[in-house]
Amino acid sequence: MNFDESQTKTNLARAFAGECQAGARYQFIGQKAIKEGKKNIQMLMKDLAKNEMAHARVFWDLISSHGGTPDTNIEIKAGYPFQDGNIMDMIKTSANNEKSENTSIYPTFSKIAEDEGFKDIAEKFKLVALVENDHFMILDSLYNKLKSKAIYKSAVPLEWKCGHCGHTDTGKQAYNNCPLCDLSNDYIDLSFVNSAKK
Numbered sequence: 001m002n003f004d005e006s007q008t009k010t011n012l013a014r015a016f017a018g019e020c021q022a023g024a025r026y027q028f029i030g031q032k033a034i035k036e037g038k039k040n041i042q043m044l045m046k047d048l049a050k051n052e053m054a055h056a057r058v059f060w061d062l063i064s065s066h067g068g069t070p071d072t073n074i075e076i077k078a079g080y081p082f083q084d085g086n087i088m089d090m091i092k093t094s095a096n097n098e099k100s101e102n103t104s105i106y107p108t109f110s111k112i113a114e115d116e117g118f119k120d121i122a123e124k125f126k127l128v129a130l131v132e133n134d135h136f137m138i139l140d141s142l143y144n145k146l147k148s149k150a151i152y153k154s155a156v157p158l159e160w161k162c163g164h165c166g167h168t169d170t171g172k173q174a175y176n177n178c179p180l181c182d183l184s185n186d187y188i189d190l191s192f193v194n195s196a197k198k
């Protein structure tokens with residue numbers, strides 16, 4: 001099939017636009033977090049935003065490498081939810097977005113690419129969907145912990161690592177202030193929200 005006439009080209013453009021918007025939303029959440037002194041949430045959002053921009057680049061490059069005619073306007077029809085609110089609300093809706101990307105949107109785009117004979121693109125949609133699943137788990141776990149106000153407690157011992165000085169404690173509850181650099185638990189590296197979920 002001619003790439004310029006394929007549905008896959010349009011889907012890549014949609015995916016590119018969606019990833020850019022996700023990247024922007026995560027930066028906005030990060031800006032809210034920093035205003036509230038939650039440095040660790042800002043750092044997490046910065047990492048997620050970086051991932052989304054990398055995904056956008058993958059989709060952009062696929063359009064180019066498959067001979068998409070440059071300097072054309074690719075028409076796309078898509079909903080772009082406007083989501084604002086407090087940090088928790090935005091994390092919750094972001095988790096839902098990640099879930100629909102990895103369980104519905106990208107698997108569908110992958111199948112269409114496969115059917116249209118673009119196996120390499122089908123594979124990229126699958127690989128990005130796997131990352132979006134990780135994002136879902138991170139955001140869903142973080143939301144649940146924030147909601148239960150138990151973000152720094154765990155049923156099993158966890159490693160609590162200060163994102164500022166690198167000091168690590170292991171236990172069922174994190175420190176309020178880092179024993180080494182004295183910064184608050186708002187600096188604790190949040191990578192545990194993912195491992196705790198699994």
Ligand SMILES: [Fe+2]
Nearest residue numbers: 019051052055
């Ligand atoms: Fe993404």
Ligand SMILES: [Fe+2]
Nearest residue numbers: 098131132135
């Ligand atoms: Fe994502």
